[in-house]
Amino acid sequence: MKAFILGLIGAALMAVTAHSADMDEMWGESTVKLRAENAERGELFDEGNYAMFIHWGLYSQLANRVDGKTYYGIGEWIMDPKMAGIPVKDYKQLAGTFNPTDFDAKAIAQLAKDAGMKYIVITAKHHDGFAMYHSEACDFNIVDSTPWKTDPMKELSAACREAGLGFGFYYSHSQDWTFPGGRKGPEVDENGNPATFDDYFTKKCLPQVEELTTQYGPIELIWFDTPGGMEKHYVQQLVDIVRKNQPKALVSGRAGHDLGDYQTMGDMEVPHHNIEGMWESVDTTNDSWAYAWYDQRWKAPKEILHRLISCVGRGGTYMLNIGPTDTGAVPDRAARSLRDAGEWIRRYPQVVYGTDASPWQHAMPWGDVTVREDRMFLSVFDWPESGKLFLPGLKTKIESVRLLQDGKATPIKWDSEEGWKVLELPPAAPEHLVSVIEIDLADAPEVDPTFGLDPNTGTEILAEFANVEGAKIVKHRWMEKFGEWICVYPATKWKSGDKAVWEVDVLTPGDYDVRLTYTGEGRLVWGVDVVGGEHIQNQQNASHNYQEFPIGWLNFPAPGKYKVAVSCLEGNIETAMLKSIRLTPLDEYRGTPKRMASAASK
Template identity: 30%
Template sequence: MKQLFTLLVLLSTFYQSKAQTTAISPSIKTSKAVLDDFMDQRFGMFIHWGPVTLRGTEIGWSRGTSVPVQDYDNLYKEFNPVLFNADIWVKTAKDAGMKYLTITSKHHDGFCLWPTKFSDYNIMNSPYKKDIVGELAKACKKYNIKFCVYFTVLDWHDPNYPIHLPDGKNLDPKADIHKFITTMKNQLREIVTQYHPYVLWFDGNWESPWKNEYGADLYTFLKKLDPNVIINNRIGASQGGEHPKLTERIIGDFATPEQKIGELNMNNPWETCMTICQQWAWKPNDKLKTLKECIQTLAKTSGGNGNLLFNVGPMADGRIEQRQINRLKEMGDWLANYGESIYGTKGGPYKPNEVFATTRKNNKLYVHIFDQKSADVILPALHGVKVNQAYLLKGSKINYSQNTDGSIVLRLPEHLPNADDSVIVLELNINSDNL
């Protein structure tokens, strides 16, 4: 019995110690006001780009798989994107109705798009020799787009990181993770102090060398540099390669479902990251999402109370493909008419489906109609809610009724103004925050 008691004491001490190493002081966590501002933005541009575009394969993941390591690691010597223009990239985001932009400053292949003093494997040692991150930060300020930076916590190129290939195997006994973390901190200090990102978007946290306590320490370090910088949930270690939902035990400010729309969540901030084509980095003739897919993804994400970080992969010469620019501009045209139902709204109260999603603001409930399968759309009853009037956003009134059980019946016009997503506004007798 005494031995059992001793074991329990030891286990308790271990877990308390473990909790202390991963705990984040509430005083340094990102404030609700800052996170609310982030969630009001709703729509951002993700950019995956680097020397790998010379091969048209996936960034990072093709190193040592479809592209031999020796070939991959020397692509930077040919990387000369003479047609890169930060203003054009940021103006593309602006015209799409996007409010922020996130650039892969360093992906898993270790190549840095800024002139870091802590690695020679950077843009200044390519033929191009210009600070990509700095030029984008400057252009974002010019166009009033919030500038954000992606940064990986794994680096298969750095000899001090214990894993060197995407298979996640064969830890290098000569590697020194603590020296690697020192390099990380030095590089992140450069990024935060020189470019002042709105969000730091981490990735690569699923490999075994990365521990939760490293993430907690890094979060604390960054908050000392900038108390208001927003940090995603991939700074702490993940399990089984999954990107965890946000809970009190998860380090970071918002959740990051990938290539799928997150679930309705009114309690914790989240952002879906998704590609406009299939691959994150540029690929020749990659399949482009239809306008319907793009608009409805944005509406369903907003309806679930999340943001959409929509990825483009520029080409090796520095241009974003014209077809991607065109598709984004079409989204921007839709938002010019319907943006009121996206920006600064809350999701819910209904879970998005294939027929409709809802967003809300003040006394208005916005009903996004995706598919006119029948003449009526029926919304389940909401406690204490009565509809005062119903109309198409920027259009005419529509007929509606409320059943005795409180359910709302919307009678759709024969022809909706937008086949991809037409928005009906319901003005309610109460503030939608109370739903």
């Protein structure tokens, strides 16, 4: 049964124009309510969904180069023995030449605002122990130890208030590599006496957190980090100070001992499934948090938007880092990407701010979904060449569908087939970065979250969404470079007879190309079954890292739901780590997967 947007064209356009005006008022001007001075506790975090992180310190002056040698990895750890291993005395001498005269607090606040971010969190003290503000608790600080003799935190907090942004501090509360008693710090004081963690905590950590929460105006967030073996009573004292001095401020989950207000994912980790409660993903514009002279692998605007909308679509907040240079300037390429992504957000704020997670609980092959009450926003990153966009499992009645562009909303048609909604789109994407489709529903969306096999491109399904029988889903995390984390959740610990099983929804019956992404040792034999149907198996050599391997073709004889099972059959199966399965419909004219045939024809 087909559903169309009916009525006279003139009346429809008038209704769309009126609706667009309402949305401009609702999502344009009303976002001012997210100004810091008007926000309730946690509102900027929970509704703003996007923030700027800044890693800046003495380490920025080195930029990952020490004595002519470049150290590849995250710059703020350059002092650590795993990188350059700089002695405390030598590191402290860097302060004498730190003179960041290009630092412009108003320009940074404006960049965050242009990017669409709602608050800024900056490193007041990282693990190196250097205070990037004027601290009375320790003279190893930017005012007393450098020729610049300026407190940039005073300037940045004022600039954020002027711009209507929230402001917060990163503070490394356990590690301090230059103060006696801090974790990984000197074990004796300046007089040669043994130093304890309590010495560090009472002489430096506690008074510095008191300073930060009393001398810089309203604070949106205090971002503690790496609690390590820090005892609970220490963390509780810090949290109590924040609660007393800044009752509207949030405390990051990395405070430790479950005393924070929200959960923080691992560095650079964007989750694939919805997560309940308040949480954030922290990421960086390239590979290093602090400035590294060689690191030019910047995230393009589309990648920034993809990761941002992925976080919002999973129910969380995205905090994206910049690393100013030793002079205090923001790298131009990072700033350009942020502004370009921000320009898109300015035109489509309803996609990002004050929205809820996707009811599908995972991304779609073409993009992602965010929700505001009975309205859904489809962010289409990969525009379908077929002119049809497939939406599986939507149970709630559709009232209308509109394609948004340049402040206009164009009605589009849709059809219902086998429980899927099929949207009829123009042949070309209206937006260069991300196109947006708005769907009005009769009620809050209710969906069947089963993975649909997209008739255009097929669907990759991660192992973490499988029901496993015998095998285990584990967290596999590693560094490509020091501090550059990669995280996947594979199915592993295979034994004979173990399975990973997914339920899939098939709209287009026929043959599908099957590919597995995995790692392991030696040649592995994998078996793939349509439960109750066809079985295939194949041997491929394992990669040292995750790589996609072709297995063969499977047939789904009719539309409907099927279970697909994967087993590791032969070889060093105990080493096998399965990341995902990809099922792609075959192009009936070329006998190849549609996504491959499309690429070959260009």
